[in-house]
Structure formats: C-alpha cells, structure tokens
Amino acid sequence: MNFGFVGLGNYSQNHQRAMEQHEDYNLVSVYDVVPDNARKVADRFGSSVAESIEALASDPVVEAVVITTPNAQHFSDFKTCVTNDKHVFVNVPVTTSIEEATQMIALAKKHNVVYMAGHNLRKNPAIIYLCDKLSTGETGSLHAVEASVGGPAAYALTPDNWRYHLTQAPLLPFAQMSVVFIDLILHLMGAPETVSAMMAKRDAPGETPDHGTVISQYADGRLAYIGCSYISQLGYEITFVGSEGKIKWDNRDDNSVTLITPGGQDWKSFDCIDEQTEELAEFVHCIENSTPPSCGGIDAYNVASFFDAIERSIDSGSHAKFREFSG
The missing domain is CATH 3.40.50.720 (NAD(P)-binding Rossmann-like Domain)
Incomplete structure (x- = not known):
C-alpha cells in the first residue's frame, strides 16, 4: 500500500x-x-x-x-x-x-x-475487555459514566503552536483531551438527549481555555460526565456505574480494568499495544x-455533534440538544 x-x-x-x-x-x-x-x-x-x-x-x-x-x-x-x-x-x-x-x-x-x-482508544485491549464485560451485563443496568482526563501540555504552549490560538482551538480541552472518551461513551451508550458544558481559563499561556466539564443526559435518565484538563498531571480514567456494580479503566494503574460487584473485586492489567x-x-x-x-464517518459525525452541543451549551449558558445524523 x-x-x-x-x-x-x-x-x-x-x-x-x-x-x-x-x-x-x-x-x-x-x-x-x-x-x-x-x-x-x-x-x-x-x-x-x-x-x-x-x-x-x-x-x-x-x-x-x-x-x-x-x-x-x-x-x-x-x-x-x-x-x-x-x-x-x-x-x-x-x-x-x-x-x-x-x-x-x-x-x-x-x-x-x-x-x-x-479513535484509537477502542484498540486498547483493556477497553476491549471493559466493553465485553459491559455487554454481558455483569454490572447490571447502566446508570452513569464518570470520566476524567488530564495532562500538563497547555503550560508548554507558545504562539507558534496552533493550540495557543482561540480561533484555531476554541474547544481545546475537550477536543484535545476528552475526544477519545466522548467517542467511547457515544459508542457504548448511544446518542444523548442533551449536553451541558462549561470551560474556563486558569493559568496556562495562550488564548484558549485550559479545562472544562461536560455532562450529557439520556432520555432514559442515564448520565455521563467528563472532566478534562490541559493543566494537570497526565492520566485517563473512566468508570461505568450500574445497578449491580461498576467497572473502571485507569491508564496510570498498569492499563488496568477493575470490576466491582457484590461478589467482590476483580483487577486485571493489560499490555499496552501500538494503537x-x-x-x-x-x-x-x-x-x-x-x-x-x-x-468511520458516522462515528466522526456523532463526535462532531457532541462538540457542536458543547459549543451551543457554553454560548447559551444552558443545556443543548444533541443533533443526530439524519442521512
């Protein structure tokens, strides 16, 4: 090729x-x-x-x-x-x-x-295992997702980097840090009904916001939360909470997945691959x-629609409807 x-x-x-x-x-x-x-x-x-x-x-x-x-x-x-x-x-x-x-x-x-x-996070063996566990229903009915992602890269931004400029990276913390979790949540939970978001600027150089929070709500009452920061220590973790337990992936803990149910706790680590x-x-x-x-394209559309809802939510100071692909 x-x-x-x-x-x-x-x-x-x-x-x-x-x-x-x-x-x-x-x-x-x-x-x-x-x-x-x-x-x-x-x-x-x-x-x-x-x-x-x-x-x-x-x-x-x-x-x-x-x-x-x-x-x-x-x-x-x-x-x-x-x-x-x-x-x-x-x-x-x-x-x-x-x-x-x-x-x-x-x-x-x-x-x-x-x-x-x-969206290479889907290739991670730990994420594949997590998805398999969710599909078997071991955590019961899925109620919520809590995700956190961070890294200190904003402190190194200089004017010659496109991420420094608001016109080129208006949704910087979400687009650069949380995009893989946005895709994963959409992949596993489908399209939300509404999205509520906020971004803020702390102390990194440049024009762009450096951290943010977004909550999506589903028609059946499920919730998904993502906190993202371009000014914190590097780490990715996500927890899916169900009626019978919860399952968590943490890339800082040996690329591990922890399943917690009434029957006990099961921890597994996975080799990292070249995604x-x-x-x-x-x-x-x-x-x-x-x-x-x-x-492919539909997945990219769904992520873009999530970003679109984030932007409309921030602009309005309220929640925004998620716009599904209509063909």
Whole structure:
C-alpha cells in the first residue's frame, strides 16, 4: 500500500512509527507547511516531498492518505484528498462541525473511498475487555459514566503552536483531551438527549481555555460526565456505574480494568499495544477488502455533534440538544 502523509508534526510521529512495522507499506509522498518537517520525514523513508497537498493528492502513485494536520484544517485536507479518489485516515477530532462531518460522509460515499477516523482508544485491549464485560451485563443496568482526563501540555504552549490560538482551538480541552472518551461513551451508550458544558481559563499561556466539564443526559435518565484538563498531571480514567456494580479503566494503574460487584473485586492489567499500528492495519484491510472501518464517518459525525452541543451549551449558558445524523 502506497501512503501519503499530510501534516508531520508531533502526532504524526506515531503513524511514522507504525509505518515502520509493516514492510509492505510504503510512504511515497509527504507534505507539511514546514518544509524542514517534510524533508526530515522524506529522508527517513525515502519519500518524495510534495509541493502542496494538491500535488500529493493528485499523485497517481499515492493510494491512501493519513491526515494529521491541525484540527481546523482536517475538512479542507480531507476534501482535497477524497476528490482525488484517495482513501483517507483522519486523526481525531476529525471535525467539530456537523456541517463538515455531514459533507465528509457524502464525499467519501460519492468517491467510493474508505474513510476512517482515528479513535484509537477502542484498540486498547483493556477497553476491549471493559466493553465485553459491559455487554454481558455483569454490572447490571447502566446508570452513569464518570470520566476524567488530564495532562500538563497547555503550560508548554507558545504562539507558534496552533493550540495557543482561540480561533484555531476554541474547544481545546475537550477536543484535545476528552475526544477519545466522548467517542467511547457515544459508542457504548448511544446518542444523548442533551449536553451541558462549561470551560474556563486558569493559568496556562495562550488564548484558549485550559479545562472544562461536560455532562450529557439520556432520555432514559442515564448520565455521563467528563472532566478534562490541559493543566494537570497526565492520566485517563473512566468508570461505568450500574445497578449491580461498576467497572473502571485507569491508564496510570498498569492499563488496568477493575470490576466491582457484590461478589467482590476483580483487577486485571493489560499490555499496552501500538494503537496506531493497529489502526493502519485495519485501514489497509478495509481498502483491500472494500469493507467499512470500525470507526468511520458516522462515528466522526456523532463526535462532531457532541462538540457542536458543547459549543451551543457554553454560548447559551444552558443545556443543548444533541443533533443526530439524519442521512
């Protein structure tokens, strides 16, 4: 499979590493707005450096494109690649706009290409185990979800980083930190009825908010809470609370899952895997077999709709209705 990479910043290094795990994957073309970034990656992989994303997307040798540009650029980069009939993998959040998310689904369908969204937490063996346990009903009827995610990256932001600027990252703590939990909750619990959110600025540099809280409510009374911070110690944890027990994943505790029921407590740790390697393998499999990915356009739309509701809730100071995909 011949790949093109668009956007070669820090996160792209994960997919570059994943490329090296597959001898039959070839990184044939790269593009970045910073020429030095492109040259370094091209030298590493023996790739050509495209003069523009249009040049990369129109290259007949390129079969599939991995997009890891800043969030606000995803839609235009996606459109350029898909309209040139390239299969596309997009880092998350794919978009925070439901209008863009809707167009992306339509474009991928029109051009008959694979469109995969990079919600890689679903690949984690601990999360797979947690999902299996929830599906068996061991915790009883699911009532609520409580999630917390944090990291100190906001303290290192400088004006040359797009996350520093409010126009480029208006939902920074949610879009950068909690997006994987938003996807997981939507995946397991479905669409909520309403979303209530708030963001605030503490003491990190830059224009963007650095922490926030969101609560989603379901028509049947279930609740899901996410607290996210770009100014705290790194850690991800999520707990699903049911009528007969609860189950928790904590990435700081040996990537572990703890199941607590009236019968006792069961703790299991799981080896960490290279989630980006797993993602690329699935992406290629879908291309070669003309099958849909486990996380595609509808999933990206649902996350975008959640972000849309967050933004409307913050603007109004009240809850906002979740807008489901209408086709």
